[in-house]
Amino acid sequence: MSAAEEMSLLGHLDAPILVGDPEGCIVYANQSFRDHFCGHGEDPIGEPLAMVFGGGAREAVLMATAEVLQRGQAARLNIREGGNAYTGLCSPIEAEDDRVGVVMVMLEEQSNEEHLTGLADEIAEPIAEALQSMHQLSEKLTATLLDDQQRLLENALRQMETAQKWLRELSVALRGGKVQQGRFDVANVVLRVSERVAHDVPSSVDLEVLMPPNLPRVSGTAVVFERVLSQLLRQRIEESKTGQPITILARAVGGDQAKGVLVSVVDVPDGDRRGPTGHPPEALKHAVSQMGGEVICVEDAKLGRVTSMRLSVATG
Amino acid sequence: MAQANEENVAKLLQQGLELYGTGEIPGAFMLWNEALELDPGNEEALDYIRDADRRSRPRVDRGDAPSASIVGDARRLAQGENEEAALELLASAPNSGALECESMIELLRAKLFRKYQNALGDLEQIPRVKEDAADLQGRNLPPSAGFLLSMVDGLTSLSDLVTVSGTDRFEALRSLHRMSEAGILEWGT
Numbered sequence: 001m002s003a004a005e006e007m008s009l010l011g012h013l014d015a016p017i018l019v020g021d022p023e024g025c026i027v028y029a030n031q032s033f034r035d036h037f038c039g040h041g042e043d044p045i046g047e048p049l050a051m052v053f054g055g056g057a058r059e060a061v062l063m064a065t066a067e068v069l070q071r072g073q074a075a076r077l078n079i080r081e082g083g084n085a086y087t088g089l090c091s092p093i094e095a096e097d098d099r100v101g102v103v104m105v106m107l108e109e110q111s112n113e114e115h116l117t118g119l120a121d122e123i124a125e126p127i128a129e130a131l132q133s134m135h136q137l138s139e140k141l142t143a144t145l146l147d148d149q150q151r152l153l154e155n156a157l158r159q160m161e162t163a164q165k166w167l168r169e170l171s172v173a174l175r176g177g178k179v180q181q182g183r184f185d186v187a188n189v190v191l192r193v194s195e196r197v198a199h200d201v202p203s204s205v206d207l208e209v210l211m212p213p214n215l216p217r218v219s220g221t222a223v224v225f226e227r228v229l230s231q232l233l234r235q236r237i238e239e240s241k242t243g244q245p246i247t248i249l250a251r252a253v254g255g256d257q258a259k260g261v262l263v264s265v266v267d268v269p270d271g272d273r274r275g276p277t278g279h280p281p282e283a284l285k286h287a288v289s290q291m292g293g294e295v296i297c298v299e300d301a302k303l304g305r306v307t308s309m310r311l312s313v314a315t316g
Numbered sequence: 317m318a319q320a321n322e323e324n325v326a327k328l329l330q331q332g333l334e335l336y337g338t339g340e341i342p343g344a345f346m347l348w349n350e351a352l353e354l355d356p357g358n359e360e361a362l363d364y365i366r367d368a369d370r371r372s373r374p375r376v377d378r379g380d381a382p383s384a385s386i387v388g389d390a391r392r393l394a395q396g397e398n399e400e401a402a403l404e405l406l407a408s409a410p411n412s413g414a415l416e417c418e419s420m421i422e423l424l425r426a427k428l429f430r431k432y433q434n435a436l437g438d439l440e441q442i443p444r445v446k447e448d449a450a451d452l453q454g455r456n457l458p459p460s461a462g463f464l465l466s467m468v469d470g471l472t473s474l475s476d477l478v479t480v481s482g483t484d485r486f487e488a489l490r491s492l493h494r495m496s497e498a499g500i501l502e503w504g505t
Contacts, residue, residue, distance in 0.1 A: 210429060245426075253418055266422060300394065302394055
């Protein structure tokens, strides 16, 4: 991409945007388009518009482009690419010589499947915690319970284990029988979560976000990451020393060709309010590991505590 | 750069090399970092910092293996209020990609960000260039600092400079703080 193209405002939009000349060849593709639709290092400039899309998407793009170029009217299209669904709008654009080109804007659709999977995960967590508490209760009370009380407790445990099993089945079914990974804009999630949490917590909590303007998209599910990051942030705010700031940091890691994105929450825990281990919630470790990432919690007596999640940059 | 300052920088660089030669790597990083504070972007200091760890340590076969010794050295530097040197040490380590190193870097960045904020004070202040252009050329400023400096016009506030810097707020405040410490920038309201 040229320096002039990098400076274009279109280069900073999240929506993939493509401009084609009257012959149907690409003359401009913004960074978001390149991230979503082009292989690593591939330059789409000069390629026929439809050639950067695969399978059924190629046909839909060809039809929409033909309609725009022949009739000079806007056309809508729906495509799936890289596991994501997009609604696109193809519009005519007039070149200096009065010939008509095409500008294409894509909007990523938030899939219902992601939402339902997120809800299933949300339900799984309290069930797991309740089950753990019931097991602990059962161990402590076994010797003191009457027979019918023991039966009631055992029945409750069995029913909860059954619910947990069916929830796992539901999650697998929602994911089409296998774990499905999407890709998402982690910067958007960080901003959404920090704004929402900042709105909910007392104004005395000093919440700072340190993040570069552009971060690569990562593998995983936005709704899941949003949920676990919110949980972590709320937990850290609850455990932090009064008057101490909380900092959310995000940056690309892995050198010039970023391999991952590191999202961290830094706090200074209060000795009386913190959890016994200081570890992040189990749900967070589970969710990040499902997305192919890693979690670590590091403490330093002088600097405070950091919980970092490293997510892999989405490929293809 | 004033001659006295230049001499101080050269002295710090040399003392750092001497410490490095005796295996006192954290101490060496501390001195090279002090040189950087006096002369932000000093290529010699940056080269020493970048290369020191690579030259002194055996190659790590597992590229992602955490280096307890480097993290330990960084902790010791941070204990001595030298978070800048600790950050440089971790960032220049050959296995800085290890998750433990990356996490420590974030701890240090969070801490330093607050330090810069406190040191710079009100971000609505208007910075001005203190020295004449000839002196600035001898400073070897890194490109990001040079870009920020190019926008210091006596009208633009610190917060606006941070906004248009194109980097994250940590990097922008770090550059401004270093230029302030080095006597390149001064404030006015």
